[in-house]
Amino acid sequence: MNRKVMGAALAAIAAGATLPAYAGVITDTGLTLGSTDPAWSVGWSGLVTGTSSGFDANAVLVTSGVPSPPWQPNVPGVNNWIGVDSTATIAGASGDGTHRYQYAFTTTIDLATATNVTGAVGYDNFFMGAFIGGTVNQTTGVYTQGTEVVTPTSLLGAGNENKAGFCRDGDGFLGSSQFPNCTVNFAFNLPAGQYSLTFLIEGDGVTDAFFLNQQGVTLVPQPGPITTVPEPATLALFATGFLALGLSRRRRALGTDA
Numbered sequence: 430m431n432r433k434v435m436g437a438a439l440a441a442i443a444a445g446a447t448l449p450a451y452a453g454v455i456t457d458t459g460l461t462l463g464s465t466d467p468a469w470s471v472g473w474s475g476l477v478t479g480t481s482s483g484f485d486a487n488a489v490l491v492t493s494g495v496p497s498p499p500w501q502p503n504v505p506g507v508n509n510w511i512g513v514d515s516t517a518t519i520a521g522a523s524g525d526g527t528h529r530y531q532y533a534f535t536t537t538i539d540l541a542t543a544t545n546v547t548g549a550v551g552y553d554n555f556f557m558g559a560f561i562g563g564t565v566n567q568t569t570g571v572y573t574q575g576t577e578v579v580t581p582t583s584l585l586g587a588g589n590e591n592k593a594g595f596c597r598d599g600d601g602f603l604g605s606s607q608f609p610n611c612t613v614n615f616a617f618n619l620p621a622g623q624y625s626l627t628f629l630i631e632g633d634g635v636t637d638a639f640f641l642n643q644q645g646v647t648l649v650p651q652p653g654p655i656t657t658v659p660e661p662a663t664l665a666l667f668a669t670g671f672l673a674l675g676l677s678r679r680r681r682a683l684g685t686d687a
Contacts, residue, residue, distance in 0.1 A: 454546060456468040456469070456536055458508065458509060458511045459510065460508065461490070463490075464489065468536050468537075469487070469534055469535065469536045470487065470535045470536075471489075471511065471532055471534050472484040472532070472565035472570035472571070473530050474530065476529055476530060480529055481519060482569050488513075489512060490511055491514075491515060492509075492515045494516030494518055494636050495512075495516075495636050495638050497609070499611060500596075500611060500640070501551040501609065512532075517637050518634065518636060522635050523635070525633050526600070529634050530631065532630045534627065534630065537624070537626070539622075539624075540622060540623075543620045544619055545617075546619055548614070548641055548642065549612035549613060550628060550639070550642070551640035552594040552595075552630045552638070553636050554630070554631065555631045556629075557581065557629040557631050558581060558629050559615065559629070560627045561578055561625070561626060561627075563575030575627070578619070594611075594613050596608040612640065
């Protein structure tokens with residue numbers, strides 16, 4: 430085998446070493462025809478005196494109390510807002526637009542390789558960050574933070590941290606003209622593994638809901654070195670090529686190469 434043939438063989442192997450794509454690693458919220466979402470939990474706790482707390486292993490689909498517009502529209506059975514109940518409102522809460530409650534919306538993701546995780550979220554009222562790991566106390570609803578992977582500033586840009594994640598002029602991050610595309614894109618990198626992923630939201634207790642959408646989003650593995658283990662037939666091909674190359678060099682050294 431000459432160098433040209435060996436080069437062609439290497440090129441063919443390199444061409445076949447493609448990176449896989451991962452779509453839908455994070456389950457869309459409300460991907461169910463039931464009243465609760467088995468892929469997402471929610472814990473909530475009061476930030477001021479006189480507020481309640483709780484935990485739902487399966488977050489409730491919000492089917493009323495979150496009008497559209499300005500919120501991203503629900504698609505029943507495909508993508509839905511989730512909260513503590515069907516109205517996303519805690520009994521006795523005041524809709525004063527303040528930080529009265531904290532909500533931890535949590536799911537699990539499983540990455541086969543290092544991945545640039547992307548998606549889009551909608552929320553009311555305030556985005557406080559996305560975290561890997563951490564724990565939710567199922568009695569008090571309090572979330573102990575893990576490693577932050579999305580900050581309010583990286584999601585919304587400096588100066589927009591107190592904007593709600595929906596389409597409304599004034600207090601919404603997206604203006605009314607953006608409806609019905611009322612979600613905000615995010616992205617972060619993770620190595621291979623299984624993780625708990627929590628989105629932390631704060632609100633006033635009235636229509637405090639969360640929406641994660643991956644419709645049309647493809648999660649692309651991070652670029653990096655590709656390790657390919659050749660098949661036995663390819664290894665034999667390489668061995669033959671290296672042997673031929675070695676014999677050719679020896680003949681040239683002895684002055685016998687034709």
